[in-house]
Every structure is written in structure tokens, then in C-alpha cells.
Amino acid sequence: MKKRGKIIVFTGPSGVGKETVKKLFINDKRFNLRYSISATSRPKRKGELNGKNYHFLTKEKFEKWIKKNKFLEWVIFSNNYYGTPDHFLNKYLKKGENVLLEIELIGAKKVIKKYPDAVTIFLLPPKISDLEKRLSLRKTENEEEIRKRIEIAKAEIKEKDLFKYRVVNKEPKESAKEIIEILKKELL
Ligand code: 5GP
Numbered sequence: 001m002k003k004r005g006k007i008i009v010f011t012g013p014s015g016v017g018k019e020t021v022k023k024l025f026i027n028d029k030r031f032n033l034r035y036s037i038s039a040t041s042r043p044k045r046k047g048e049l050n051g052k053n054y055h056f057l058t059k060e061k062f063e064k065w066i067k068k069n070k071f072l073e074w075v076i077f078s079n080n081y082y083g084t085p086d087h088f089l090n091k092y093l094k095k096g097e098n099v100l101l102e103i104e105l106i107g108a109k110k111v112i113k114k115y116p117d118a119v120t121i122f123l124l125p126p127k128i129s130d131l132e133k134r135l136s137l138r139k140t141e142n143e144e145e146i147r148k149r150i151e152i153a154k155a156e157i158k159e160k161d162l163f164k165y166r167v168v169n170k171e172p173k174e175s176a177k178e179i180i181e182i183l184k185k186e187l188l
Helices: 018-023 057-066 086-094 105-114 128-139 143-157 173-188
Strands: 008-013 033-035 071-077 080-083 098-102 119-124 164-168
Touching: 008 018, 008 105, 018 098, 018 173, 033 057, 057 071, 057 080, 071 086, 071 105, 080 086, 080 105, 086 098, 098 105, 119 173, 164 173
Parallel strands: 008 098, 008 119, 033 098, 119 164
Antiparallel strands: 071 080
């Protein structure tokens, strides 16, 4: 039988650059990584694809999935639902793939409770003002939404010590290198 894969929980405040850093290590063949595609009820951003970035669901459909117990964890983040579907996760873990969950703090805590052997990584900004800058530059949220995300970010950063590894994202390539070293240690 194949050795069961591991879960990698990759968390960090909105705007820290998780997506950019992830792209720099997710395809590294040594680690047999599989990205877990979350479901969300938030509107699709320009350039995002259903089934690639997220499973984009209506609020009603998301609530149906909750009732049917389809999520390992789900949260309401900034007025929208986000959740990790259980089905795909288990399928890939069984196949021996290591599954990366890119999720916010509350969901991460639920996953860590259920899977204490998960590899946990928290990506930090050098300064809070860097988050504001990034969120404003990407122009995907309005001012009110940015303000909310910054408040959430401050609360999330306070709990960074729950994560085994903390990486300060000064430069995405450097952060990806650090994460590759972590994955070598934990997975190989
Ligand atoms: P965004 O709207 O910027 O794509 O995501 C907002 C936040 O939700 C990010 O911190 C992202 O990591 C988090 N997120 C994405 N998918 C999930 C999920 O399935 N569960 C949880 N708990 N958070 C998620």
C-alpha cells in the first residue's frame, strides 16, 4: 500500500503574497505536491478560473455543501464563505500525494487540530504597511474591504507561533527557497 501523503498548511494574511510564493515551489517534482482547490462564495476576480483558482459557488450552493458535510473546514472571511472540500483531499492523500492547503488562520487551526502531523507554514509580511501597499496595488478589493483585511491580518499575525515554520516574505524567490528547504526536511 502507498504511504499516505501529508498535509501542508500554508497560511498568511491576505496580501502577503502566498499565491506568488506558492507558484515558485508547487511544481517542484521532488515533493509530489497537490494544491487543494478551495470552494468560495466570493465573486470571481478578473483572470480567475472556476475549478483552477477556486470552485466558485453561490452562497446557497455553499450552504448546501455545508449541510452535506462536504468540508474538512469552512469559514466566513470578510463576508464570504471559504472552505476545503474533504473529498479531494482524502483522495489525494490516499494516493500518497502531499496536499497543500492555502487557507486563512481560523480554518488552519481546525485542520491542525484534526491533523496534528500537518506541516504548518506561516508567511509573514516584513511590515503591515507592505500588506496595505500590495492590496491597494492589486486593485481587487475596495477601500473598505482592504481595511477589513488589514484588521484580520493583524489578528492573524498575533497567532503566528502556532505554526512550526514562519517565513518572512521579503522577496518571493527567497521565501520559496526557504519553503523548499522546509519541504526537503519534512517530506523527503
Ligand atoms: P482571497 O479572497 O484573497 O482569495 O482569499 C481570502 C483568504 O481566504 C486568504 O487568506 C485565503 O488563504 C483564504 N482561503 C482560501 N481558501 C480557503 C479555504 O478553503 N479555507 C479557509 N479557511 N480559508 C481559505
